[in-house]
Amino acid sequence: MSRKPRFLPVYSWLLIGYLVLPIVVMIVYSFNNVVTGIPNVSFTWNGFTTRWYQHWSDVPGLTSSAWLSIRLALAASAAATVAGTMLALALVRYSGRRFRGKAAVDYLLYLNIAAPEIVMGSSLLGLFVSMRIDRGFWTLFLTHVVFSVAYVVVTVRARLAGFDVRLEEAAADLGSKPLTTFRLVTLPLILPGVAAGALMAFALSLDDFVTSDFVSGSVQPFPVWVYGATRIGIPPQVFVFGTAIFSLGLIAAVVSVVLSRRQPAR
């Protein structure tokens, strides 16, 4: 390569600043005091306070929506990871002759990724209403798996593509049963892909607004609750929750980066 460019680092740091700016604003304003009677977020600076952190659970609807979102993201990402990993294995390991309908499954996954969320949300709402299914946690769970499972398949499949099948054959030659081979050979090797898929499904579920807006009914996940609150005024605790989720996400990401650096290069 030729000499190091001078313009690119400056530009890149400016772009990173642009990406980080709203987050800095959120964290700073989670410490902003409120002087009016109704405790709503205001963007004029009224002095530093940790009041909202001390009273983080004082807004009942907000706290329950945050817990709902966390439970939902855990359940949906677990289901999507298991089902998606299984399908990825079937798609990579079996030819179209052994797995008839493989091409159709590929098109189905493709169509799923290509469908805008609003189409998925509105069509599921139509289905739930016409079948008279009450909207709540379970409709949200079913829906969140629908929009995240294809991403797990794509991620795990990419990892499986570089997999040496001879390792499994060697295990079988040494008398290992298929399930044992999977547990001791296949899974450890594809684990980074499975973990990446699971994290992606978790993040997609936790942050989903559009689809959830349609299928949530009276049980509202965090983003839907916050969006509803924008019409009447946002309690400052929203920024406390936002800061907490941001910090946890950042810690998880840093830990995974550090762990992946420790592993020997492949």
Added chain:
Amino acid sequence: MSRLASARRWGRGATPYALGAPAVIWLIALFLIPLVVMLVKALETCSPITQACTMTWHWSEFSYVWHGSAQSIFTSLRFAAYATVIDVVLSFPIAYWIAFYGGRRKNFFLLMLLVPFFVSFVIRTIIWQFLLSSSGIILTVARDLHLVGPNYHVLQTSGAVIAGLAYNYLPFTALPIFVALERIDKNLIDAARDLYSSKVEVFRRVIFPLARPGVFAAFLLTFIPAFGDYVNQQVLGGISNTMVGTVIQNYFLAYSDPTSGSALSAIVMGISLIAIVLGGIAIGARNLGDYV
């Protein structure tokens, strides 16, 4: 013995189907069937009083919602296209820098690109509403510096919506482009330089063609969600730039008119598929399936 053997053969033959079944059944039951039901609903006529719907095969619903919503569809397509182009142009240099010069700090820079994901999409948009408001930091400073007039405003304009979309989907554009650039064999670039190609030529004839899969994935992950998005428009825009997502949301959640909503949703699905094929052709992706 032979029964056992055949059972084992059957067992082995069934493995791919058993492995695929949970995800495939899930997707058929809760993705494909709802899409079909949506099409069917659009062809039904519902009584406004009893809410009972009967199948009448009235395709007129489609022309009705098209005439009422074409404006919002074109607005959405335009905004999504602007946001996608802005994001690709903004992402390319940083993705290039991280891929070729990131060195040991590569992971750190990737993490910085992903940072917006750790804050809820809705909260990010609310903060942009504050930042861009007439009493917000940006416009206050610009007014004090006499860069803009006293009545200049950003919120409620198309520009604000496009800016919001571009911000929210930037990581979705930057990551696939980074992945594609990182796969490029650096020797190819050196070879092109050795053969006296200029920087522009290296980009146009080596880097961009090899980055095509990433650009297509970026287009897929940015354009399609931006096309259906209504949060940015509702928070940052106004009535003059209604996007199709808002219209669908209103049909279903405000007017209780699932027939029109379903018809419009089906149109949006069709346009998305056409847009993906056209986008693929424009970017030069030969086989769309390869990039999924």
